[in-house]
Amino acid sequence: MLQRLLPLVVLLRERFPPAYDLLVRLAKRFMGGVFGVYPRTLANEVGAVTEILRSSQWNMAYGRGLAHERLENDFAEAVGARHAIAVASGGVALQMSLRAMGLKPGDEAIHQVDTCSATAMAVMNAGVTPVFADISDSTFMLDCSDVQRRIGPHTRALIATHMWGNPENVSALRTLAREHSLKLIEDACLGLGAVVDGRPAGSWGDVGVFSFGCIKPIQTGEGGMIVTHDETLARELRSLRHWGDRTIEFGVRDATQLAWNGRMSEILAGVAREQLRGYPRHLKEVRDAVGEFQIFLEDFPGLSLVLGMADSVSSCGFTQAVLRVDAASLGFGKTELMAELTRNGVANWHANFELINGLSFFRSGGWRDWILRGDIDRVGKNNDGPFPAAERVYAHDGVGLGKMNFLSLGNRKHLESVLRSLTKGRAA
Numbered sequence: 027m028l029q030r031l032l033p034l035v036v037l038l039r040e041r042f043p044p045a046y047d048l049l050v051r052l053a054k055r056f057m058g059g060v061f062g063v064y065p066r067t068l069a070n071e072v073g074a075v076t077e078i079l080r081s082s083q084w085n086m087a088y089g090r091g092l093a094h095e096r097l098e099n100d101f102a103e104a105v106g107a108r109h110a111i112a113v114a115s116g117g118v119a120l121q122m123s124l125r126a127m128g129l130k131p132g133d134e135a136i137h138q139v140d141t142c143s144a145t146a147m148a149v150m151n152a153g154v155t156p157v158f159a160d161i162s163d164s165t166f167m168l169d170c171s172d173v174q175r176r177i178g179p180h181t182r183a184l185i186a187t188h189m190w191g192n193p194e195n196v197s198a199l200r201t202l203a204r205e206h207s208l209k210l211i212e213d214a215c216l217g218l219g220a221v222v223d224g225r226p227a228g229s230w231g232d233v234g235v236f237s238f239g240c241i242k243p244i245q246t247g248e249g250g251m252i253v254t255h256d257e258t259l260a261r262e263l264r265s266l267r268h269w270g271d272r273t274i275e276f277g278v279r280d281a282t283q284l285a286w287n288g289r290m291s292e293i294l295a296g297v298a299r300e301q302l303r304g305y306p307r308h309l310k311e312v313r314d315a316v317g318e319f320q321i322f323l324e325d326f327p328g329l330s331l332v333l334g335m336a337d338s339v340s341s342c343g344f345t346q347a348v349l350r351v352d353a354a355s356l357g358f359g360k361t362e363l364m365a366e367l368t369r370n371g372v373a374n375w376h377a378n379f380e381l382i383n384g385l386s387f388f389r390s391g392g393w394r395d396w397i398l399r400g401d402i403d404r405v406g407k408n409n410d411g412p413f414p415a416a417e418r419v420y421a422h423d424g425v426g427l428g429k430m431n432f433l434s435l436g437n438r439k440h441l442e443s444v445l446r447s448l449t450k451g452r453a454a
Protein backbone atom coordinates (compact mmCIF):
# COMPACT_ATOMS: atom_id res chain seq x y z
CA MET A 27 0.00 0.00 0.00
CA LEU A 28 1.60 3.23 -1.21
CA GLN A 29 -0.08 5.18 1.61
CA ARG A 30 2.48 3.63 4.03
CA LEU A 31 4.99 6.03 2.46
CA LEU A 32 2.96 9.08 3.51
CA PRO A 33 4.90 9.70 6.76
CA LEU A 34 8.06 9.96 4.60
CA VAL A 35 6.27 12.41 2.34
CA VAL A 36 5.40 14.52 5.42
CA LEU A 37 9.10 14.53 6.36
CA LEU A 38 9.99 15.56 2.83
CA ARG A 39 7.49 18.45 3.06
CA GLU A 40 9.20 19.71 6.21
CA ARG A 41 12.84 19.22 5.12
CA PHE A 42 12.91 19.56 1.28
CA PRO A 43 9.85 21.58 0.15
CA PRO A 44 10.88 21.79 -3.57
CA ALA A 45 11.28 17.99 -3.79
CA TYR A 46 7.94 17.60 -2.01
CA ASP A 47 6.25 19.97 -4.49
CA LEU A 48 7.62 17.98 -7.43
CA LEU A 49 6.47 14.68 -5.91
CA VAL A 50 2.97 16.03 -5.26
CA ARG A 51 2.71 17.29 -8.83
CA LEU A 52 3.72 13.88 -10.20
CA ALA A 53 1.36 12.04 -7.82
CA LYS A 54 -1.53 14.30 -8.76
CA ARG A 55 -0.86 13.82 -12.45
CA PHE A 56 -0.36 10.08 -12.51
CA MET A 57 -1.81 8.66 -9.27
CA GLY A 58 -4.82 10.86 -8.52
CA GLY A 59 -7.07 7.82 -8.02
CA VAL A 60 -4.62 6.11 -5.64
CA PHE A 61 -4.21 9.17 -3.41
CA GLY A 62 -7.78 10.46 -3.58
CA VAL A 63 -6.73 13.70 -5.24
CA TYR A 64 -9.39 16.37 -5.16
CA PRO A 65 -10.65 18.53 -6.89
CA ARG A 66 -11.02 16.26 -9.88
CA THR A 67 -13.02 16.28 -13.08
CA LEU A 68 -16.37 14.54 -12.54
CA ALA A 69 -17.71 14.57 -16.12
CA ASN A 70 -16.75 16.35 -19.36
CA GLU A 71 -15.34 19.62 -17.92
CA VAL A 72 -12.56 19.84 -20.50
CA GLY A 73 -14.99 19.43 -23.42
CA ALA A 74 -17.34 22.05 -21.96
CA VAL A 75 -14.55 24.61 -21.55
CA THR A 76 -13.27 23.95 -25.06
CA GLU A 77 -16.72 24.50 -26.50
CA ILE A 78 -17.15 27.83 -24.69
CA LEU A 79 -13.66 29.04 -25.61
CA ARG A 80 -14.43 28.29 -29.26
CA SER A 81 -17.61 30.37 -29.03
CA SER A 82 -17.67 34.16 -28.82
CA GLN A 83 -19.56 34.30 -25.53
CA TRP A 84 -17.19 34.16 -22.56
CA ASN A 85 -19.15 36.52 -20.35
CA MET A 86 -22.70 36.21 -19.04
CA ALA A 87 -23.60 39.88 -19.38
CA TYR A 88 -25.78 39.75 -22.48
CA GLY A 89 -27.34 37.10 -24.65
CA ARG A 90 -29.71 34.22 -24.11
CA GLY A 91 -29.29 30.43 -24.13
CA LEU A 92 -25.87 30.72 -22.47
CA ALA A 93 -23.94 28.21 -20.35
CA HIS A 94 -24.86 29.91 -17.07
CA GLU A 95 -28.57 29.64 -17.90
CA ARG A 96 -28.25 25.91 -18.57
CA LEU A 97 -26.31 25.58 -15.32
CA GLU A 98 -28.98 27.53 -13.42
CA ASN A 99 -31.73 25.25 -14.75
CA ASP A 100 -29.82 22.11 -13.79
CA PHE A 101 -28.84 23.47 -10.39
CA ALA A 102 -32.39 24.57 -9.50
CA GLU A 103 -33.63 21.11 -10.37
CA ALA A 104 -30.84 19.40 -8.38
CA VAL A 105 -31.65 21.28 -5.16
CA GLY A 106 -35.42 21.43 -5.61
CA ALA A 107 -35.69 25.22 -5.96
CA ARG A 108 -37.65 27.21 -8.53
CA HIS A 109 -34.82 29.62 -9.39
CA ALA A 110 -31.04 29.54 -9.36
CA ILE A 111 -28.77 32.54 -9.93
CA ALA A 112 -25.12 31.87 -10.84
CA VAL A 113 -22.66 34.24 -9.15
CA ALA A 114 -18.95 34.88 -8.66
CA SER A 115 -18.54 33.31 -5.18
CA GLY A 116 -20.34 32.08 -2.09
CA GLY A 117 -19.43 35.28 -0.27
CA VAL A 118 -20.94 37.53 -2.90
CA ALA A 119 -24.00 35.23 -2.89
CA LEU A 120 -24.48 36.00 0.83
CA GLN A 121 -24.03 39.74 0.33
CA MET A 122 -26.42 39.89 -2.60
CA SER A 123 -29.02 37.83 -0.74
CA LEU A 124 -29.03 40.15 2.28
CA ARG A 125 -29.31 43.22 0.01
CA ALA A 126 -32.03 41.71 -2.17
CA MET A 127 -34.09 40.83 0.91
CA GLY A 128 -33.92 44.44 2.05
CA LEU A 129 -31.43 44.31 4.93
CA LYS A 130 -29.84 47.71 5.60
CA PRO A 131 -27.06 49.09 7.84
CA GLY A 132 -28.05 48.64 11.49
CA ASP A 133 -29.90 45.40 10.77
CA GLU A 134 -28.46 42.24 12.32
CA ALA A 135 -28.06 38.67 11.06
CA ILE A 136 -27.42 35.82 13.52
CA HIS A 137 -25.12 32.92 12.62
CA GLN A 138 -22.99 30.37 14.43
CA VAL A 139 -19.79 31.70 15.99
CA ASP A 140 -17.58 29.01 14.49
CA THR A 141 -18.56 29.00 10.84
CA CYS A 142 -16.16 30.25 8.16
CA SER A 143 -15.15 33.87 8.83
CA ALA A 144 -16.28 34.53 5.23
CA THR A 145 -19.85 34.51 6.56
CA ALA A 146 -19.27 37.34 9.05
CA MET A 147 -17.18 39.25 6.49
CA ALA A 148 -19.86 38.89 3.82
CA VAL A 149 -22.55 40.04 6.25
CA MET A 150 -20.47 43.13 7.11
CA ASN A 151 -19.62 43.84 3.46
CA ALA A 152 -23.37 43.94 2.83
CA GLY A 153 -23.56 46.66 5.53
CA VAL A 154 -25.26 44.31 7.99
CA THR A 155 -24.10 43.45 11.53
CA PRO A 156 -23.22 39.81 12.30
CA VAL A 157 -24.35 38.52 15.70
CA PHE A 158 -22.77 35.27 16.85
CA ALA A 159 -24.58 32.36 18.49
CA ASP A 160 -23.33 29.20 20.18
CA ILE A 161 -23.65 25.67 18.85
CA SER A 162 -25.28 22.51 20.14
CA ASP A 163 -23.08 19.91 21.84
CA SER A 164 -24.83 17.11 20.00
CA THR A 165 -24.91 18.39 16.39
CA PHE A 166 -21.95 20.87 16.46
CA MET A 167 -24.37 23.27 14.68
CA LEU A 168 -26.54 26.18 15.80
CA ASP A 169 -28.15 25.81 19.21
CA CYS A 170 -31.68 27.04 18.42
CA SER A 171 -32.42 28.08 22.00
CA ASP A 172 -29.22 30.16 22.05
CA VAL A 173 -30.27 31.77 18.75
CA GLN A 174 -33.65 32.61 20.27
CA ARG A 175 -31.97 34.29 23.26
CA ARG A 176 -29.92 36.51 20.95
CA ILE A 177 -32.80 37.78 18.80
CA GLY A 178 -33.18 41.51 19.47
CA PRO A 179 -35.00 44.55 18.07
CA HIS A 180 -32.54 44.87 15.13
CA THR A 181 -32.45 41.19 14.13
CA ARG A 182 -33.64 40.69 10.55
CA ALA A 183 -32.15 37.37 9.43
CA LEU A 184 -30.88 33.98 10.58
CA ILE A 185 -28.10 32.25 8.67
CA ALA A 186 -28.09 28.44 8.98
CA THR A 187 -24.83 26.76 7.92
CA HIS A 188 -24.82 23.17 6.67
CA MET A 189 -21.32 22.80 8.02
CA TRP A 190 -19.12 20.40 6.02
CA GLY A 191 -22.27 18.97 4.43
CA ASN A 192 -23.85 17.90 7.71
CA PRO A 193 -27.50 18.98 7.60
CA GLU A 194 -28.48 21.88 9.89
CA ASN A 195 -31.71 22.03 11.90
CA VAL A 196 -33.41 24.15 9.23
CA SER A 197 -36.89 23.04 10.15
CA ALA A 198 -36.62 24.50 13.69
CA LEU A 199 -34.75 27.57 12.43
CA ARG A 200 -37.40 28.23 9.81
CA THR A 201 -40.11 28.06 12.46
CA LEU A 202 -38.12 30.47 14.64
CA ALA A 203 -37.59 32.81 11.68
CA ARG A 204 -41.33 32.82 10.92
CA GLU A 205 -42.28 33.47 14.56
CA HIS A 206 -40.03 36.55 14.63
CA SER A 207 -40.65 37.70 11.01
CA LEU A 208 -37.01 37.09 10.08
CA LYS A 209 -35.48 35.99 6.79
CA LEU A 210 -33.79 32.59 6.71
CA ILE A 211 -30.64 32.17 4.63
CA GLU A 212 -29.16 28.70 4.28
CA ASP A 213 -25.40 28.81 3.91
CA ALA A 214 -24.93 25.60 1.94
CA CYS A 215 -21.48 26.64 0.66
CA LEU A 216 -20.08 23.38 2.06
CA GLY A 217 -23.36 21.46 1.87
CA LEU A 218 -24.37 20.61 -1.70
CA GLY A 219 -26.07 17.21 -1.56
CA ALA A 220 -27.05 17.33 2.12
CA VAL A 221 -30.68 16.41 2.76
CA VAL A 222 -32.96 17.45 5.63
CA ASP A 223 -36.20 15.49 6.18
CA GLY A 224 -36.12 14.39 2.55
CA ARG A 225 -35.57 17.90 1.16
CA PRO A 226 -32.25 19.16 -0.20
CA ALA A 227 -30.23 21.64 1.83
CA GLY A 228 -30.68 25.08 0.32
CA SER A 229 -34.37 24.63 -0.50
CA TRP A 230 -35.70 25.42 3.00
CA GLY A 231 -34.83 29.08 3.41
CA ASP A 232 -35.86 32.30 1.69
CA VAL A 233 -32.58 31.74 -0.15
CA GLY A 234 -29.86 29.11 -0.15
CA VAL A 235 -26.27 29.99 -1.09
CA PHE A 236 -23.55 27.71 -2.48
CA SER A 237 -19.86 28.10 -3.22
CA PHE A 238 -17.78 26.41 -5.93
CA GLY A 239 -14.45 27.60 -4.48
CA CYS A 240 -11.64 25.76 -2.72
CA ILE A 241 -12.59 22.58 -0.73
CA LYS A 242 -16.25 22.93 -1.77
CA PRO A 243 -18.48 20.00 -2.85
CA ILE A 244 -18.17 20.93 -6.53
CA GLN A 245 -15.40 23.21 -7.69
CA THR A 246 -14.79 25.60 -10.55
CA GLY A 247 -11.80 27.53 -9.23
CA GLU A 248 -14.18 30.19 -7.88
CA GLY A 249 -17.92 30.61 -8.22
CA GLY A 250 -21.23 30.29 -6.42
CA MET A 251 -25.00 29.99 -6.69
CA ILE A 252 -28.09 31.39 -5.01
CA VAL A 253 -31.37 29.48 -5.05
CA THR A 254 -34.85 30.68 -4.13
CA HIS A 255 -38.50 29.82 -4.73
CA ASP A 256 -39.40 33.52 -4.97
CA GLU A 257 -39.51 34.90 -8.52
CA THR A 258 -39.40 38.58 -7.51
CA LEU A 259 -36.34 37.93 -5.39
CA ALA A 260 -34.71 35.98 -8.23
CA ARG A 261 -35.15 38.92 -10.61
CA GLU A 262 -33.73 41.34 -8.04
CA LEU A 263 -30.73 39.04 -7.53
CA ARG A 264 -30.09 38.77 -11.27
CA SER A 265 -30.05 42.53 -11.51
CA LEU A 266 -27.79 42.92 -8.42
CA ARG A 267 -25.10 40.73 -10.01
CA HIS A 268 -24.80 43.25 -12.90
CA TRP A 269 -23.95 46.24 -10.68
CA GLY A 270 -27.68 46.61 -10.10
CA ASP A 271 -28.48 47.30 -13.76
CA ARG A 272 -32.15 46.54 -14.44
CA THR A 273 -32.01 46.42 -18.25
CA ILE A 274 -32.19 42.65 -18.65
CA GLU A 275 -34.62 41.78 -15.84
CA PHE A 276 -36.87 44.84 -15.80
CA GLY A 277 -36.36 46.44 -19.24
CA VAL A 278 -35.16 49.75 -17.74
CA ARG A 279 -31.60 51.04 -17.85
CA ASP A 280 -31.44 52.11 -14.23
CA ALA A 281 -30.01 51.05 -10.83
CA THR A 282 -32.03 51.24 -7.61
CA GLN A 283 -29.60 49.57 -5.16
CA LEU A 284 -25.94 49.59 -4.21
CA ALA A 285 -24.66 46.46 -5.98
CA TRP A 286 -21.70 44.34 -7.09
CA ASN A 287 -20.13 42.61 -10.03
CA GLY A 288 -21.42 39.21 -8.95
CA ARG A 289 -21.19 37.58 -12.36
CA MET A 290 -19.89 34.10 -13.01
CA SER A 291 -17.85 33.66 -16.18
CA GLU A 292 -19.36 31.48 -18.89
CA ILE A 293 -16.20 29.36 -18.83
CA LEU A 294 -16.73 28.51 -15.17
CA ALA A 295 -20.44 27.94 -15.75
CA GLY A 296 -19.46 25.22 -18.26
CA VAL A 297 -17.18 23.59 -15.66
CA ALA A 298 -19.83 23.84 -12.92
CA ARG A 299 -22.45 22.17 -15.07
CA GLU A 300 -20.20 19.17 -15.69
CA GLN A 301 -19.17 18.99 -12.01
CA LEU A 302 -22.85 19.00 -11.08
CA ARG A 303 -23.57 16.26 -13.62
CA GLY A 304 -20.92 13.97 -12.10
CA TYR A 305 -21.64 14.93 -8.48
CA PRO A 306 -24.33 12.35 -7.55
CA ARG A 307 -22.00 9.47 -8.42
CA HIS A 308 -19.06 11.12 -6.70
CA LEU A 309 -21.13 11.81 -3.56
CA LYS A 310 -22.39 8.22 -3.48
CA GLU A 311 -18.80 6.95 -3.50
CA VAL A 312 -17.89 9.28 -0.63
CA ARG A 313 -20.97 8.31 1.38
CA ASP A 314 -20.31 4.60 0.85
CA ALA A 315 -16.72 5.03 2.04
CA VAL A 316 -17.75 7.06 5.12
CA GLY A 317 -20.39 4.38 5.80
CA GLU A 318 -17.64 1.73 5.85
CA PHE A 319 -15.59 3.93 8.17
CA GLN A 320 -18.61 4.29 10.47
CA ILE A 321 -18.72 0.50 10.76
CA PHE A 322 -14.99 0.51 11.60
CA LEU A 323 -15.68 3.08 14.35
CA GLU A 324 -18.34 0.87 15.98
CA ASP A 325 -15.60 -1.19 17.64
CA PHE A 326 -13.23 1.71 18.05
CA PRO A 327 -13.06 3.48 21.39
CA GLY A 328 -13.34 7.25 21.79
CA LEU A 329 -14.27 8.36 18.26
CA SER A 330 -17.74 8.67 16.71
CA LEU A 331 -19.17 10.34 13.62
CA VAL A 332 -21.17 13.55 14.05
CA LEU A 333 -23.82 13.87 11.33
CA GLY A 334 -25.58 17.13 12.28
CA MET A 335 -29.35 16.53 12.08
CA ALA A 336 -28.96 13.42 9.91
CA ASP A 337 -29.51 9.91 11.19
CA SER A 338 -27.57 8.28 8.37
CA VAL A 339 -24.58 9.01 6.14
CA SER A 340 -26.90 9.01 3.11
CA SER A 341 -28.18 12.51 4.06
CA CYS A 342 -24.75 14.16 4.35
CA GLY A 343 -22.50 15.96 1.87
CA PHE A 344 -19.16 15.13 3.60
CA THR A 345 -16.92 17.92 2.44
CA GLN A 346 -15.23 16.71 5.60
CA ALA A 347 -16.30 13.89 7.94
CA VAL A 348 -16.73 15.22 11.48
CA LEU A 349 -15.71 13.20 14.54
CA ARG A 350 -16.42 13.57 18.24
CA VAL A 351 -13.38 12.83 20.39
CA ASP A 352 -13.86 11.27 23.81
CA ALA A 353 -10.34 11.64 25.22
CA ALA A 354 -11.05 9.45 28.28
CA SER A 355 -12.00 6.44 26.14
CA LEU A 356 -9.41 7.13 23.45
CA GLY A 357 -6.53 7.39 25.92
CA PHE A 358 -5.38 10.77 24.56
CA GLY A 359 -6.87 14.06 23.40
CA LYS A 360 -7.63 16.04 20.25
CA THR A 361 -4.29 17.86 20.01
CA GLU A 362 -2.27 14.66 20.06
CA LEU A 363 -4.68 12.95 17.69
CA MET A 364 -4.42 15.75 15.12
CA ALA A 365 -0.62 15.88 15.39
CA GLU A 366 -0.30 12.11 14.90
CA LEU A 367 -2.72 12.07 11.96
CA THR A 368 -0.75 14.87 10.31
CA ARG A 369 2.58 13.12 10.98
CA ASN A 370 1.20 10.04 9.25
CA GLY A 371 -0.06 11.95 6.23
CA VAL A 372 -3.78 11.75 7.11
CA ALA A 373 -5.66 14.92 6.10
CA ASN A 374 -7.39 16.34 9.18
CA TRP A 375 -8.64 19.61 10.59
CA HIS A 376 -10.95 21.02 13.23
CA ALA A 377 -14.59 19.97 13.31
CA ASN A 378 -15.69 23.59 12.94
CA PHE A 379 -13.76 26.77 12.23
CA GLU A 380 -12.00 28.83 14.91
CA LEU A 381 -14.43 31.07 16.79
CA ILE A 382 -14.86 34.23 14.72
CA ASN A 383 -15.01 36.51 17.77
CA GLY A 384 -11.44 35.34 18.56
CA LEU A 385 -10.01 36.63 15.25
CA SER A 386 -7.98 39.84 15.70
CA PHE A 387 -10.42 41.93 13.66
CA PHE A 388 -13.19 41.15 16.15
CA ARG A 389 -11.11 40.73 19.34
CA SER A 390 -9.41 44.11 18.85
CA GLY A 391 -12.72 45.92 18.24
CA GLY A 392 -11.66 46.71 14.63
CA TRP A 393 -15.10 45.61 13.47
CA ARG A 394 -16.65 48.68 15.16
CA ASP A 395 -15.15 50.99 12.49
CA TRP A 396 -17.26 49.28 9.85
CA ILE A 397 -20.66 49.16 11.53
CA LEU A 398 -22.56 52.28 10.53
CA ARG A 399 -25.69 52.05 12.67
CA GLY A 400 -27.46 50.02 15.34
CA ASP A 401 -26.92 49.08 18.95
CA ILE A 402 -23.16 48.58 18.68
CA ASP A 403 -22.54 48.20 22.43
CA ARG A 404 -25.09 45.40 22.67
CA VAL A 405 -23.44 43.68 19.69
CA GLY A 406 -20.03 44.22 21.33
CA LYS A 407 -21.19 42.49 24.51
CA ASN A 408 -22.54 39.63 22.42
CA ASN A 409 -19.19 39.33 20.61
CA ASP A 410 -17.38 39.05 23.97
CA GLY A 411 -19.08 35.70 24.52
CA PRO A 412 -18.70 33.26 26.09
CA PHE A 413 -19.69 30.54 23.62
CA PRO A 414 -19.00 27.49 25.80
CA ALA A 415 -20.01 24.70 23.43
CA ALA A 416 -18.12 26.13 20.43
CA GLU A 417 -15.07 26.72 22.65
CA ARG A 418 -15.22 23.11 23.87
CA VAL A 419 -15.62 21.66 20.39
CA TYR A 420 -12.71 23.72 19.07
CA ALA A 421 -10.40 22.92 21.98
CA HIS A 422 -11.32 19.31 22.77
CA ASP A 423 -14.29 17.57 21.22
CA GLY A 424 -14.27 18.00 17.44
CA VAL A 425 -11.96 16.77 14.69
CA GLY A 426 -12.60 16.69 10.95
CA LEU A 427 -11.26 14.19 8.44
CA GLY A 428 -10.66 15.61 4.95
CA LYS A 429 -12.77 14.19 2.14
CA MET A 430 -9.65 12.80 0.44
CA ASN A 431 -9.53 10.11 3.16
CA PHE A 432 -12.66 8.69 1.55
CA LEU A 433 -11.74 9.10 -2.11
CA SER A 434 -9.61 5.98 -2.41
CA LEU A 435 -9.71 2.62 -0.67
CA GLY A 436 -5.96 2.95 0.05
CA ASN A 437 -6.48 6.27 1.85
CA ARG A 438 -9.30 4.92 4.01
CA LYS A 439 -7.38 1.78 4.92
CA HIS A 440 -4.37 3.95 5.77
CA LEU A 441 -6.53 6.15 8.02
CA GLU A 442 -7.91 3.08 9.81
CA SER A 443 -4.50 1.50 10.27
CA VAL A 444 -3.04 4.77 11.65
CA LEU A 445 -5.93 4.99 14.14
CA ARG A 446 -5.47 1.35 15.17
CA SER A 447 -1.76 1.77 15.78
CA LEU A 448 -2.26 5.05 17.69
CA THR A 449 -4.63 3.47 20.18
CA LYS A 450 -2.78 0.17 20.66
CA GLY A 451 -2.41 -0.33 24.40
CA ARG A 452 -3.69 3.15 25.22
CA ALA A 453 -7.47 3.08 24.99
CA ALA A 454 -9.38 2.79 28.27
Ligand SMILES: Cc1ncc(COP(=O)(O)O)c(C=O)c1O
Nearest residue numbers: 115116117142144145215237239
Ligand atom coordinates in the same frame (compact mmCIF):
# COMPACT_ATOMS: atom_id res chain seq x y z
C1 LIG B 1 -19.51 28.11 5.28
C2 LIG B 1 -18.97 29.04 4.24
N1 LIG B 1 -19.70 30.13 3.86
C3 LIG B 1 -19.25 30.98 2.92
C4 LIG B 1 -18.05 30.79 2.29
C5 LIG B 1 -17.61 31.77 1.24
O1 LIG B 1 -17.51 31.19 -0.02
P1 LIG B 1 -16.51 31.80 -1.14
O2 LIG B 1 -15.12 31.48 -0.69
O3 LIG B 1 -16.92 31.15 -2.40
O4 LIG B 1 -16.77 33.28 -1.15
C6 LIG B 1 -17.26 29.69 2.65
C7 LIG B 1 -15.94 29.41 2.04
O5 LIG B 1 -15.03 30.10 1.92
C8 LIG B 1 -17.73 28.79 3.65
O6 LIG B 1 -17.01 27.73 4.03
